[in-house]
Amino acid sequence: xxxxxxxxxxDICQRGTSLTIQCQVDSQVTMMFWYRQQPGQSLTLIAxxxxxxxxxxxxxxxxxxxxxxxxxxxxxxxxxxxxxxxxSSIYLCSAEGHLNTEAFFGxxxxxxxx
Amino acid sequence: xxxxxxxxxxxxxEGDSSVINCTYTDSSSTYLYWYKQEPGAGLQLLTYIFSxxxxxxxQRLTVLLNKKDKHLxxxxxxxxxxxxxxxxxxxxxxxxIIFGKGTRLHILP
Numbered sequence: 001x002x003x004x005x006x007x008x009x010x011d012i013c014q015r016g017t018s019l020t021i022q023c024q025v026d027s028q029v030t031m032m033f034w035y036r037q038q039p040g041q042s043l044t045l046i047a048x049x050x051x052x053x054x055x056x057x058x059x060x061x062x063x064x065x066x067x068x069x070x071x072x073x074x075x076x077x078x079x080x081x082x083x084x085x086x087x088s089s090i091y092l093c094s095a096e097g098h099l100n101t102e103a104f105f106g107x108x109x110x111x112x113x114x
Numbered sequence: 115x116x117x118x119x120x121x122x123x124x125x126x127x128e129g130d131s132s133v134i135n136c137t138y139t140d141s142s143s144t145y146l147y148w149y150k151q152e153p154g155a156g157l158q159l160l161t162y163i164f165s166x167x168x169x170x171x172x173q174r175l176t177v178l179l180n181k182k183d184k185h186l187x188x189x190x191x192x193x194x195x196x197x198x199x200x201x202x203x204x205x206x207x208x209x210x211i212i213f214g215k216g217t218r219l220h221i222l223p
Contacts, residue, residue, distance in 0.1 A: 006156075033210075042118075042202065042215040043157075092156065094211075103147075103211055105157040 002027050002095050006106025013083055013113050020079045021109045023093035028073035031096040033103070034066070038089045046091075049076040083113045118214035120203050125220045132190040134217045136203030141184060143205040148177065148188045151200045151216065160188070160201070195221050 003026040013019050023032065032049040046066055047055040055068035069077045080087050093106045120136040138146060148160040163170045163177045163186075170177045176189040190197055200216040 004156075043213040045210055045212075048210070103159070105149075107156040 002029060002104040004093060004095055004104055004106040006093050006109060008109055009107060010110040011112070013111065015084050015113055017083055018079055018081045019083065019111060020077050021091055021093070023076045023078070023095075023106050025074045025095045025104075029095040030073070032070060032076045033094040033096075034068065034076070034078045035092040035094060036089045037092060037108070043092065046078070049078075080111065083111075085113045087111065088113045118203055118205055118212055120201075120214040120217050122215060123218050123220065125222055126193050127222045128193060128195060130193055132188075132193045132197065132219055134188045134190075134201050134203075134219065136186045136188075136214055138184050138186060138203065138205040139212070140205060140207050141181065143207060145206050146177075146179060146186050147202075147204040147211070148175075148186075149202040149204060149213070151202065153199075157202065190219075193219075193221060197221060 005024045007022050011019055034046040035043040036046055037043050045058050046061045047057045047068055049055050049068050049070040051070045051073050065081055067079045088111055090108045090110050092108045094103045096103055118138050126132040144165050145162050147162045149157045150160045151157050161172050161175050161177055163179050168179050174191045178187045186203055198219060198221045200218050202216045203214040204211050
């Protein structure tokens with residue numbers, strides 16, 4: 001299994017600012033993913049973070065708003081840019097597990113934009 | 115569409131069995147998962163089932179898969195207060211994992 005450390009665990013930010021969330025995995029993984037979980041909603045995939053290339057974004061999410069870095073096989077960051085209250089949510093990073101049979105999740109970052 | 119559907123709430127008396135149901139969308143999904151999210155915590159993989167199986171048992175957990183109806187269920191035997199959480203059903207779709215909205219399991223004393 002993989003252990004994922006995600007930080008910060010929570011933050012309160014002013015609108016118009018940006019926040020970078022970090023995700024560290026204790027082993028090398030090929031695929032890492034970033035999800036958003038809005039209140040009362042399920043997890044929505046934002047993008048797949050690819051090592052050595054640009055992230056692949058899902059419909060409704062763009063690189064300018066959610067730039068992602070994946071500098072190596074154990075680390076990724078997600079930035080929430082030019083934040084508005086609508087960005088208040090829990091953001092989760094995930095890494096695929098061994099043999100692609102399971103995904104492991106960080107503890108999540110609870111973001112409140114005021 | 116890409117909606118995995120599950121009921122939002124379930125209340126069960128302590129000691130009884132809990133059954134959480136889910137319908138998924140893609141008959142070609144290779145793996146189907148159940149994740150548990152406890153308050154203030156991340157998601158934890160509870161169990162998964164390969165699409166070529168119709169049942170998997172793991173201690174108090176039993177997963178049933180009906181591929182014809184695209185129906186997945188999770189049975190928790192002898193439900194305990196520690197089972198109180200949100201349970202997410204998920205399927206693989208084009209190398210992504212699609213989640214349902216989650217079922218909040220409430221345990222009655």
